[in-house]
Amino acid sequence: MVCTSVKEGYECFFMNKKGCEFNGGTCHTVVEQCEGCQKVKDFPTGKYCLSFPDPASKWRHGNCNMATHLKTASDKGNGKLNPLKASKRRAA
Ligand code: SF4
Structure with missing residues (x-):
């Protein structure tokens, strides 16, 4: 179902009619190690x-x-170069 809480508009496995069923009832924000990952998205x-x-x-x-x-x-x-490919390149 589409999320109606923190990731509004995104399809999510944990969302159902009763709301978010993930542990704690909501997603958790990214951690420091996620900095730079393309999966990080800024939400309000x-x-x-x-x-x-x-x-x-x-x-x-x-x-x-x-x-x-x-x-x-x-x-x-x-x-390292592949020696076979390197020798072919030289021969050409
Ligand atoms: S996919 Fe990217 S943003 Fe998501 S947990 Fe892994 S590193 Fe973090």
Whole structure:
């Protein structure tokens, strides 16, 4: 159902006719580690995550798996070239 409380207008799994059924009856604001993530949205009631109702719990045991602002080790690459491709490039 569409949220009518803090994330007004957004479809949410926890919303039903009786209201928000999430623990505490409302979403929780983002935490410091969420700064820079594209899932953070400014609402009149504060900054909330569009994916999770409780961002702090996503960071409790390591990095949030949906964060868009973290670089993973594989993104950086190892700086080595594939020798086969390199030799082909040289031959061309
Ligand atoms: S996706 Fe993760 S890092 Fe991004 S705002 Fe939500 S909880 Fe924070």
